[in-house]
Amino acid sequence: MAKPKVAFFDFSCCEGCQLMVLNCEPELLDIVGAIDIVNFREAISDRGEDYDIAFIEGSIITPHDVERIKKIRAQAKVLVALGACAHTGGLNKLRNFQDTEEAKQTVYGKDANAGPFFEVLSKVLSIGEVVKVDLAIPGCPINRFEFISVVKQVLAGVTPTLPNYPVCVECKYNENECLMSKGAICLGPITLAGCDSRCTNSQWPCTGCRGLVQNPHLEADQITLIKAGLTVQDILRRYRLFYGYSEVVK
Amino acid sequence: MKKGVIGKKDFNSWVETLKKEGEVFGPKERTDQCWFFDRVNNPAELRLDYTSTILPPKKFFVPPRNELLLEFNLKSGEGKAGKAAPDRELILLGIHGCDMQGLLRLDLCWKEGNPDSTYLAKRAKSTVIGVSCNPDEYCFCTKVESNDFRQGFDIFLSDIGQSWLAEAFTEKGEKLLALAKTTEGTLLDDEIAYKAKARCATTKGPEFLPKVVELPLLCIDGEDLPFWKEDVGQRCLACGTCTNVCPTCYCFDVEEEVDLNLTTGRRLRRWDSCQLEGFTEVAGGEKFMRDQPGRQKHRFYRKFRWLTTKYGGSAFCVGCGRCGRQCTAEISIPETANKLFLGVKAKG
Amino acid sequence: MAELAKSLYLPKSATIRKVIPMTESEKFYQLGFDDGSELGHQPGQFVEVSLYGVGECPISISSSPTAKGFDLCVRKVGRVTEAMHQLKEGSKVGIRGPFGKGFPAEALKGKDLLFIGGGIGMVPLRSFINYSIDRRKDYGRIILLYGSRTPKELFNFPEFEDWKAGKKDVELSLSVDRGDDKWKGNVGVITTLIPPLKLDLEKTFAIVCGPPIMYKFVLLALEGKNFKDDHIYLSLERRMKCGVGKCGHCQIHGYYCCQDGPVFHYPLIKNIKEAL
Numbered sequence: 092m093a094k095p096k097v098a099f100f101d102f103s104c105c106e107g108c109q110l111m112v113l114n115c116e117p118e119l120l121d122i123v124g125a126i127d128i129v130n131f132r133e134a135i136s137d138r139g140e141d142y143d144i145a146f147i148e149g150s151i152i153t154p155h156d157v158e159r160i161k162k163i164r165a166q167a168k169v170l171v172a173l174g175a176c177a178h179t180g181g182l183n184k185l186r187n188f189q190d191t192e193e194a195k196q197t198v199y200g201k202d203a204n205a206g207p208f209f210e211v212l213s214k215v216l217s218i219g220e221v222v223k224v225d226l227a228i229p230g231c232p233i234n235r236f237e238f239i240s241v242v243k244q245v246l247a248g249v250t251p252t253l254p255n256y257p258v259c260v261e262c263k264y265n266e267n268e269c270l271m272s273k274g275a276i277c278l279g280p281i282t283l284a285g286c287d288s289r290c291t292n293s294q295w296p297c298t299g300c301r302g303l304v305q306n307p308h309l310e311a312d313q314i315t316l317i318k319a320g321l322t323v324q325d326i327l328r329r330y331r332l333f334y335g336y337s338e339v340v341k
Numbered sequence: 342m343k344k345g346v347i348g349k350k351d352f353n354s355w356v357e358t359l360k361k362e363g364e365v366f367g368p369k370e371r372t373d374q375c376w377f378f379d380r381v382n383n384p385a386e387l388r389l390d391y392t393s394t395i396l397p398p399k400k401f402f403v404p405p406r407n408e409l410l411l412e413f414n415l416k417s418g419e420g421k422a423g424k425a426a427p428d429r430e431l432i433l434l435g436i437h438g439c440d441m442q443g444l445l446r447l448d449l450c451w452k453e454g455n456p457d458s459t460y461l462a463k464r465a466k467s468t469v470i471g472v473s474c475n476p477d478e479y480c481f482c483t484k485v486e487s488n489d490f491r492q493g494f495d496i497f498l499s500d501i502g503q504s505w506l507a508e509a510f511t512e513k514g515e516k517l518l519a520l521a522k523t524t525e526g527t528l529l530d531d532e533i534a535y536k537a538k539a540r541c542a543t544t545k546g547p548e549f550l551p552k553v554v555e556l557p558l559l560c561i562d563g564e565d566l567p568f569w570k571e572d573v574g575q576r577c578l579a580c581g582t583c584t585n586v587c588p589t590c591y592c593f594d595v596e597e598e599v600d601l602n603l604t605t606g607r608r609l610r611r612w613d614s615c616q617l618e619g620f621t622e623v624a625g626g627e628k629f630m631r632d633q634p635g636r637q638k639h640r641f642y643r644k645f646r647w648l649t650t651k652y653g654g655s656a657f658c659v660g661c662g663r664c665g666r667q668c669t670a671e672i673s674i675p676e677t678a679n680k681l682f683l684g685v686k687a688k689g
Numbered sequence: 690m691a692e693l694a695k696s697l698y699l700p701k702s703a704t705i706r707k708v709i710p711m712t713e714s715e716k717f718y719q720l721g722f723d724d725g726s727e728l729g730h731q732p733g734q735f736v737e738v739s740l741y742g743v744g745e746c747p748i749s750i751s752s753s754p755t756a757k758g759f760d761l762c763v764r765k766v767g768r769v770t771e772a773m774h775q776l777k778e779g780s781k782v783g784i785r786g787p788f789g790k791g792f793p794a795e796a797l798k799g800k801d802l803l804f805i806g807g808g809i810g811m812v813p814l815r816s817f818i819n820y821s822i823d824r825r826k827d828y829g830r831i832i833l834l835y836g837s838r839t840p841k842e843l844f845n846f847p848e849f850e851d852w853k854a855g856k857k858d859v860e861l862s863l864s865v866d867r868g869d870d871k872w873k874g875n876v877g878v879i880t881t882l883i884p885p886l887k888l889d890l891e892k893t894f895a896i897v898c899g900p901p902i903m904y905k906f907v908l909l910a911l912e913g914k915n916f917k918d919d920h921i922y923l924s925l926e927r928r929m930k931c932g933v934g935k936c937g938h939c940q941i942h943g944y945y946c947c948q949d950g951p952v953f954h955y956p957l958i959k960n961i962k963e964a965l
Contacts, residue, residue, distance in 0.1 A: 121601040243599050249743050250768055255619045259580035263667075264405035264612070266395045268375040269582070271669045280578040280669060306618050308633065311578045315669050410698045413741040418781045420741060422696030454948060455697050455933040592937030595698075595930065599742045606742050608698065613937070621938060623928045624746065624767025627901055629941075629963065639940075647943035 095246065098130035098142035099173070100163055102149030102156050103183055103215075107232040108174035109133040109148055115235045122239065125246055144169045144245060147224075150176045150183040151216040164222040169245060172218045173238075175231040175333060179302045180217040182231065184335025187214050217336060226251055231300035231333070234286045254284040257304045258297050262288035270296050276319055278329065281307035299333040309339055343509045345523025346530055347498075352505060353384035355521040356434065362517060363430030363468065366401065368394055381434065389435045389498070392477045393663055397588035398433055398440050399447060402463045405585070406611035410459065410595065416604050423607070425462035432517075435472045438541065439480070439661040441494055442487040443588025444469070446659070449652050450591055468513050471497040473537035476544040479662030481675055484549035487659035488541045499534030506534040547665070547675040551682040553645075553656050559678075559685050560646040564638070566684035573677055574634025576670040581614030583664035583672070584640060589648075589657045590614070615639050641677055697933050700739040700783025706758060708778055711844045714765045715809065716774055717751070720782070721758035728759045728784075732817035733791030733924055733952045736761070737932045739783030743772045747929040747947070750787060751812045751846075753819035762812040762844065788932040789951050792817045792896060792922060801829035801892045805907055807836050807879050807899025811844055813924050813951075814898050819848070822857050829892060831857075836864040836879030836899075840872045879903065883910040890915060898924040904965045908955075921955035925964070 099109055113134055115122060128135065129142050145167035151157060164170055175181030186194050191213055195203040203209060218224050228234075228241055244251040254260075258279035262269075265288050270277045277296035279288070283304045290297055316326050330340045347355060359365050365381045368391040376391040378398060396405070409423030436444075444464075451460040471494040474480070482488045490497050495514030498505040506526050509518040526534075551559055584590040594613040599606035613620060616636050621629040630636050644658040658674055665673025707719040722728070728736070730750050738761065739745040746769040752760035765774045776782070794817065802821055806814040814833070821828040833852070837843045843863065852859040862882045864875040875882065879899070895916060897907050904923060911921060927939035927946035939946035941964050944953075958964035 118601065125601055125603070239601070240598075243601055243603070246601075247599050247603050247742055249599075249772065252768065256614070256617045257578075257580050259578070259582050259669075260585065260614065260617070263396070263582050263585040266371075266377050266400075268372065268395060269667055269669055272667070280580040304618070308577065308579045311576050311633075311670055314576060315578065410696065415742050418702065418741070420699060420739075420783060422699045425696075451935070453934070455935070457697055457933075457935060459696065459698075591935070593931075594936065594938075595745065597742055597744050608741075608745075615937065615940075621928055623926060624770060625764075627926070629901075629927060635963065642942070643940070647940075651943060 094125065094127040095144055096129045096142040097126045097144045097146065098128070098167075099132065099146045099148065100130065101132065102147065102160070102177070102218075103152045104149030104174065104176040104181075106133055106148065111232045111235045112146075112238060115239055118239050122242060126242070140166070142167060144171065146171045146173045147177045147218050148173045150180050151218065151221050152183065152211050154210060154212065157212070157221055160218060160221050169225045170218075170222065171241065171245075172224045172227040174233045175229060175300050175302070177218045178224075178227040178229045179333070179336040180215050180220075181300070181333060183215040185331060187335060188331055227253070229253070229283060229301035230286055234289070236287070237285050255305050256284050257307075258282045258284045258286065258288050258291070258301075260284050261286070262291045264288075265292050267291050270294065271315065271319065274319070276316065276321065276329065278312075280315075281309065281312050299330070301333075303334055303337055303339065307339070343515045343518055344526055345507050345518060345521065346501070346526045347505045347507055347521050347523055349503055349505065351522045356381060356384035356387065358520045359432055359434065359517060362520070363432040364427070365432045365434055367434040378433070387435065389472050389500075390475050391435070392475050393437075393480070393661060393666065395663075395667070396586060397443055397661065397663065398436055399443065399588055399591070401431060401433065401467070402444075402447070402460050403591060403593065403610070403612070406609065408459070408610040409607055410610050411608040413606055413608065414604060415599070415606065420608075423459070425459045426466050427463065431463065431467040432470065433467060434470045436469050436494070437474045437661070438471065438490050439482040439487050439659040440588050441469060441471055441492070442482075442489060442655075442659040443661065445493045446589045446648075446652075446655065446657055447591055450648070453652075468495045468517065469493060470495060470514075470517075473499045473534070474541050476541050476546065477662070478546060479666040479673070480541065480544065480660060481546045481549050481662060482660035483542045484546070484675070485553045485656045485658050485660040487656075488538075490538050499537045501530050501533040501537065504530075506530050546662075547673065548679060549675045550679045554654075555682075556645040556656065556678065557650055559681050560642050562685045562688070563681045566681065566688075568680045568684060569638050570634040572680065573637045573672055574632065576672060577616065577633045577637050578670050579616050579618060579633055579636070580669065581616045582667050582669070584614040584616055585612055586663040586667050588659055588661055588663070589644070592620075615643070637672070637677075641674070641681075644674070645678075697935075698785070698931070700737070700745075700785045702781055703784045705776055705778055705780045705782065708776070709847070711762060712842050715844065716763055716765075717844070717846070718761045718763065719758055720761065720784070722784070723781070727757070728754070728787055730754050730759070730787035731791030732794055732820045733813050734787040734789050735813075735929065735932070735951060736784050736786035736788065737929075738763075738769065738773065739785065740769055740772050741783065744769045745783075745785075745930070746770060747788075747932060749813035749816070749924075749951075751815045753816055753823055755820055755823040762809070764809050785932060788929070789947050790949060792924075792952050793954075794820060797894055798827045799829065800894050801889060802831050803886070803888065803893050803895045804831070804833040804835075805879065805883075805895060805897045805899070806833070807903040808838070808842065810898035810900065810903070810924070811835055814896065815846060817896065818859065822859070825858065830860060832860040832886070834862050834864070834879055834882045836866070836882070838866045840865050840869055878906065880906045880910040883907070883914060886914070888914070890917070890920070893920065895921045896924075897921065901926065901965075908965070918956045918959060919954065922952055923955055923958070923965070924952045925950050927951070
């Protein structure tokens with residue numbers, strides 16, 4: 092079997108997820124041995140336009156992005172959303188809760204409308220809101236072990252599955268004390284696992300970067316957060332950080 | 342039974358000797374007042390005055406995840422079972438009575454019907470050294486009749502001030518105790534040791550209204566009480582912590598892992614939880630446990646009704662208090678038991 | 690404890706001898722163990738089908754123990770079954786089992802059997818139907834009510850034409866929820882086939898298997914027919930992940946579906962809300 096040709100593309104994002112891919116140091120040689128990377132801006136300068144699997148990082152924010160992702164979709168046999176920005180819109184979706192003009196002024200000041208570069212869509216979109224996404228690797232940034240696992244499953248022709256349980260499960264596997272019990276505000280109970288609870292392992296509360304678990308128990312979560320001293324507005328602000336894609340923050 | 346008193350200043354050198362006999366694991370402090378069982382590299386790390394650990398000792402026999410069940414080769418199509426027993430004896434040092442009872446309950450389940458050789462081989466190659474407790478306001482082992490300081494233990498250590506009173510109940514235990522520098526105990530030592538063991542009963546724990554033998558019947562009569570839905574079921578976050586930290590919960594899921602060579606791989610076991618949305622979901626999407634009140638009831642009934650009656654009477658809750666201590670929504674077994682008790686009583 | 694080296698979770702290698710497409714989403718497989726041994730199952734039991742690298746899932750055994758090898762009918766509905774549908778004749782799969790409690794073939798000797806199968810529920814029923822045909826003298830009437838959503842979704846088992854032609858002494862009634870141009874038979878849910886039946890209630894036992902939604906309505910229809918509860922057996926679906934009563938996913942109150950079922954005597958589960 093010929094090695095599948097793989098390309099990485101980035102849209103609006105910090106490219107941190109591509110860095111995580113490069114961080115797979117012990118496995119990187121094996122990965123490179125199993126696939127043929129034809130496009131990877133963070134790592135190689137050569138560009139190829141012939142690929143089977145496209146890993147997409149970042150959100151769609153301009154009309155130009157829309158055209159570009161549609162072209163990629165037409166070429167790729169498998170399209171994988173890489174990281175929160177691509178998967179759910181991630182942090183970028185925060186802009187959807189503000190006036191677009193205001194947001195532009197805040198960021199770019201008087202140059203906000205200086206050229207076509209700043210022509211943006213009225214809403215930030217995830218990749219799945221524009222084209223069909225075959226698979227997603229959530230997280231900000233992605234968990235490299237999950238990336239490797241998805242690559243292996245795609246190569247083996249098996250449909251990869253994401254965990255469908257909350258971060259608390261992995262947090263307990265890692266035998267952490269609950270940060271909520273120490274007064275922290277943690278979104279672990281309603282956030283999708285798969286990150287190996289890497290934040291709470293370092294005593295850092297979960298901010299929800301992987302998005303919501305299937306059927307989150309929001310009412311129960313809000314009861315605990317209000318008990319912890321948050322107002323409804325506080326809760327909404329925390330939810331909006333990474334759940335901006337979801338109905339729950341509207 | 343052999344008995345001896347080990348002076349606390351001689352204790353660490355005994356632990357050093359134990360390390361020659363096997364892999365020694367015991368309670369250590371991670372952060373302030375947060376303990377966990379871990380490999381004892383240096384006896385000074387041991388915190389035998391601990392209250393409770395995040396995870397119970399079940400993790401040594403069925404680890405939370407990545408437990409090898411099978412290895413396979415996709416080219417040859419062959420599979421073989423993972424190695425069940427470890428090479429060296431596993432010595433668990435500093436296990437409380439409740440956690441020992443937890444292991445004994447697990448032994449029943451893993452032995453029943455189709456014995457799980459992976460678990461049983463590890464258990465057979467383990468030695469358990471108990472220690473008297475330092476209970477807190479979440480502990481309720483006495484309420485569920487799990488305060489036993491003999492059954493299942495190879496050795497039990499009671500804190501008698503400047504020394505440990507060690508009682509060896511098995512051949513394995515006697516052999517290990519013989520490695521310690523001991524003196525003969527007095528009758529007074531026995532009495533002080535009894536006082537240490539009785540701390541579970543004398544420390545004020547949570548209120549627990551029903552008698553444990555009443556619970557299977559209360560479960561039957563209290564199935565439709567509104568608190569399942571309006572209280573416990575509504576507050577529950579469905580995070581799975583209560584079952585993961587439970588010494589008697591053993592439900593598991595199995596996952597596949599294939600190496601990048603796409604040839605070799607393995608089948609791995611990890612803990613699953615009846616509190617999670619997907620627990621009963623079959624391919625096609627049907628979920629047979631549909632809501633959180635039902636899932637909470639499932640957990641409670643498994644502990645106090647189904648497994649209790651199936652295995653002849655002992656509750657499958659050992660009163661360690663972990664689930665209540667670690668529940669973000671502050672749901673606890675005593676609270677649920679009391680609501681059930683009062684609810685059924687009010688129904689008349 | 691070294692003698693416990695044999696793992697509960699290690700499958701035995703079997704080869705797919707024949708693949709017959711049944712419907713758009715179901716395929717029928719004839720298999721045999723590579724070591725030449727027989728499965729040795731009871732009608733109504735199931736096996737865990739294992740594909741290394743993909744996973745394992747419970748599948749009902751569709752053949753009678755009186756036949757050589759064993760048959761499975763697999764609906765493409767999850768990861769393992771999707772992968773299984775890619776397999777060709779000669780492919781190897783892993784099998785664990787047989788597991789669970791099957792139909793009470795011994796206890797029902799001399800009785801009239803009323804099989805009620807909906808959709809894929811027909812698969813385990815076929816095992817007992819063929820068994821009772823092969824032991825024809827042991828049983829009374831063999832009545833089969835079989836329903837599916839559309840005519841296309843009816844399984845075309847190798848012996849199905851014989852049954853339709855009345856050759857095997859099977860009293861077969863078919864029904865579909867929605868007909869098509871060619872369909873001349875009954876249209877309507879399977880329960881519509883129950884009221885017209887002429888049965889000796891003392892002698893008849895109902896054996897029911899179908900999608901979860903079907904049981905409630907079939908049970909109502911049987912009740913309407915004055916069927917006694919203890920004359921009803923049901924085969925239930927659950928997430929029987931390990932098959933050996935350990936993993937907990939298939940628990941129905943105090944029962945493990947994989948051990949105490951999948952076939953249950955109705956009085957045992959009648960008062961368990963979550964069961965049906």
